[in-house]
Amino acid sequence: MNFDRKYLVWALGYLIVGMGLGLYMAASKNHAQLVTHAHILMVGFAVSFIYGIIHRLWLKQPGKTLATIQFALHQAAAFAMCTGLLLLYGGVLPESTLTPLLGAGSLGVWLAALLMIWLVRQSGRTTSAALR
Template structure:
């Protein structure tokens, strides 16, 4: 899962940087909020999730980890598409509110699933023999 998150995070980074370069070149900064969300929700959060998988989640339940991954990516895409349409003037706020709400809640639920996996992994590690000596390192 860490590699999947890494690849997706780098895609979001390229997209966010591309949008930033476009805004700078065109002197049109209307997508600033979208740009920030692509980089934070897309790039940074996906990268953080990848690091968590690499460093703290030895063997999460595959179905749970995949659910969290898909939920985060789909929700991020929905949120970012909604912001792009909103700040691009393609649709009104009243039309996009449900889309933005679904995306936002999905990102939050993805975070809560990651929190659950981290807490679950931490409690299972503390129950393992020799966990006290590993925790001190």
């Protein structure tokens, strides 16, 4: 499976979870998970979807190892962040307990974004070198 398709599948998974949480909040009239809902949809769905578009349109043949690391890092970090927020705003665990998980998730999402920038820059260099 190509990275564009992997990102699309994961993005749609996050979309279903995020919308499900939104429906639950609306039905229960309990909006305590609003922050979690927003992160699932933005970091999980939107960012994964955008990364899929980038792979489809600009990264025809990215370095497989680096692209795999970037993909795995983003998905693991997004999942960790969203899980931590769900536990925090659900009142399951205190913030002091979840801070390491939330910090690692946030840092991982940021590092994955930096890796995506690297992949895009490298792809541009490869393309321009091939045109010479």
